[in-house]
Amino acid sequence: ETGVTQTPRHLVMGMTNKKSLKCEQHLGHNAMYWYKQSAKKPLELMFVYSLEERVENNSVPSRFSPECPNSSHLFLHLHTLQPEDSALYLCASSQDWEVSYGYTFGSGTRLTVV
């Protein structure tokens, strides 16, 4: 499969649950990103990884924990989330983290925290 694949597509979790979002890319890209997209708000960059090392963390609460075991896979581990964390979580990749190459996005995980 080509492109960027995210699983699951939809997730409902309670505030005490622990879950993980998965992202996989088969484009040979070196950089991967997690974004949060809330209704009528700009995309918010959460984490950037380049060659499996975190290069950017935009003051994201510790209840979100990223993991990048290799350049093709990216996870977002979730625990003790709040209802305001409900949003679409998008994964993206690019050839390099210097963004002028543009991004390829996954279809996202629609997260609802109850």
Add this chain to the structure above:
Amino acid sequence: GQNIDQPTEMTATEGAIVQINCTYQTSGFNGLFWYQQHAGEAPTFLSYNVLDGLEEKGRFSSFLSRSKGYSYLLLKELQMKDSASYLCAVPDSNYQLIWGAGTKLIIKP
């Protein structure tokens, strides 16, 4: 600071032309991106402008004026499938994209 503004929503008629504007304020400039996002789907790349002027790609064109901090996306011969959100983005000084909130385009028959 850095800021991107674009209209929240626009409505147009099938077969017509629509122009979606984007204004930006950045400390430097490393190009401007337009992405299309259908509801529930991934944003997809439309265009990248780094020089002033108009770039045409079929029914879609993108214009940039660096001196005015202004860009627009021009969609011609609108089709129902063009109903989507259109996102404007510029890189910050760390090369990470700063995004506008998106313009939701509604196409009516």
